[in-house]
Amino acid sequence: MFRAFFKYKLVILYGCSLAVLLLLMRWLELRFLILSHTQDVYNGAIALIFTILGIWIALKIAKPKKETIIVEKTIYLQPEKEFILNQTALTELNLSTREMEVLELMAKGMSNAEIAEKLFISLNTIKTHSSKLYEKLEVKRRTQAVEKARQLKLIA
Amino acid sequence: MFRAFFKYKLVILYGCSLAVLLLLMRWLELRFLILSHTQDVYNGAIALIFTILGIWIALKIAKPKKETIIVEKTIYLQPEKEFILNQTALTELNLSTREMEVLELMAKGMSNAEIAEKLFISLNTIKTHSSKLYEKLEVKRRTQAVEKARQLKLIA
DNA sequence: TTAGCACTCATCCTTTTGGGTGATTTACTA
DNA sequence: TAGTAAATCACCCAAAAGGATGAGTGCTAA
Numbered sequence: 001m002f003r004a005f006f007k008y009k010l011v012i013l014y015g016c017s018l019a020v021l022l023l024l025m026r027w028l029e030l031r032f033l034i035l036s037h038t039q040d041v042y043n044g045a046i047a048l049i050f051t052i053l054g055i056w057i058a059l060k061i062a063k064p065k066k067e068t069i070i071v072e073k074t075i076y077l078q079p080e081k082e083f084i085l086n087q088t089a090l091t092e093l094n095l096s097t098r099e100m101e102v103l104e105l106m107a108k109g110m111s112n113a114e115i116a117e118k119l120f121i122s123l124n125t126i127k128t129h130s131s132k133l134y135e136k137l138e139v140k141r142r143t144q145a146v147e148k149a150r151q152l153k154l155i156a
Numbered sequence: 157m158f159r160a161f162f163k164y165k166l167v168i169l170y171g172c173s174l175a176v177l178l179l180l181m182r183w184l185e186l187r188f189l190i191l192s193h194t195q196d197v198y199n200g201a202i203a204l205i206f207t208i209l210g211i212w213i214a215l216k217i218a219k220p221k222k223e224t225i226i227v228e229k230t231i232y233l234q235p236e237k238e239f240i241l242n243q244t245a246l247t248e249l250n251l252s253t254r255e256m257e258v259l260e261l262m263a264k265g266m267s268n269a270e271i272a273e274k275l276f277i278s279l280n281t282i283k284t285h286s287s288k289l290y291e292k293l294e295v296k297r298r299t300q301a302v303e304k305a306r307q308l309k310l311i312a
Numbered sequence: 313t314t315a316g317c318a319c320t321c322a323t324c325c326t327t328t329t330g331g332g333t334g335a336t337t338t339a340c341t342a
Numbered sequence: 343t344a345g346t347a348a349a350t351c352a353c354c355c356a357a358a359a360g361g362a363t364g365a366g367t368g369c370t371a372a
Binding site for chain 4: 285
Binding site: 039042043046048049050051052053054055056057058059061062068069070071106107108109111139141142143144145146147148 | 163195198199202203204205206207208209210211212213214215223224227262263264265266267295297298299300301302303304
């Protein structure tokens with residue numbers, strides 16, 4: 001509420017100082033005339049006071065002027081790579097559930113032995129599965145299998 | 157500059173009207189007293205005028221408040237263009253150019269022999285490179301290396 | 313009921329991969 | 343100029359992966 005007033009304190013102070021200075025000069029130079037010019041001083045005081053009052057009222061009443069600046073900020077978002085399983089390819093390749101499990105663990109970089117341990121089946125079985133996997137995917141190595149599966153959107 | 161003045165025209169007009177009305181009433185009802193109260197009227201006029209002056213000054217001086225509105229504009233990057241090579245990780249890992257080449261071909265599912273043929277160097281050299289690669293990437297198998305490189309955005 | 317499929321496991325053998333070590337050349341740097 | 347790092351290659355050995363084949367079990371659809 002008074003912030004605006006304080007904001008223009010300088011202007012007001014400047015005006016006041018000027019008025020005071022003028023009055024002082026008058027008082028010093030025309031000291032003897034003051035008494036006969038009481039009415040002038042009185043009027044000046046009224047003028048000054050009401051000017052300040054006017055300013056104060058205006059600042060108090062006046063709604064702050066708003067100047068709207070619209071800044072466009074561009075944010076680059078990386079879309080959540082929503083993995084969409086390629087059902088078409090999956091059904092076409094006709095991979096069994098076990099084969100898919102093995103494929104997924106393969107893609108994580110696990111060795112056949114680790115996969116066997118995780119799935120509670122023997123290493124030989126994993127080898128069988130992986131061999132069938134390579135046949136169905138038409139690849140020769142596990143790295144190729146993983147790469148192809150990734151391209152076909154069979155795995156994330 | 158005068159926009160502000162016009163904006164508060166209503167307030168000013170209201171004040172003026174009120175003052176005029178009061179003066180009018182005094183003039184009508186206390187017509188006979190006016191002459192003996194000339195000084196009061198004069199003072200009132202001064203007060204009114206300077207109040208208005210103050211208001212006018214204040215409105216003229218007042219700076220508009222700036223209000224910044226930030227509009228966020230979200231742009232989703234195309235997933236196809238999203239591969240940004242992770243330079244930070246790349247420099248931290250301190251992979252040599254040859255090692256990077258081997259890594260890339262590895263990720264494509266090529267065997268060491270194929271990579272050797274492609275790069276016109278011996279199989280043994282490829283083995284040396286891949287071994288150093290695994291050391292630097294802190295992995296044990298090539299599938300893990302590919303997986304980790306993919307996660308670190310070293311390869312697409 | 314039987315043929316087919318998925319899943320399991322095994323054995324034998326080959327290829328690929330990985331670890332370890334050492335050596336040479338080249339190019340750049342303190 | 344000596345030292346360092348990258349790149350090259352070799353040899354040996356072990357582990358992992360892959361290919362081929364056979365076989366047992368359980369479930370399902372023709």
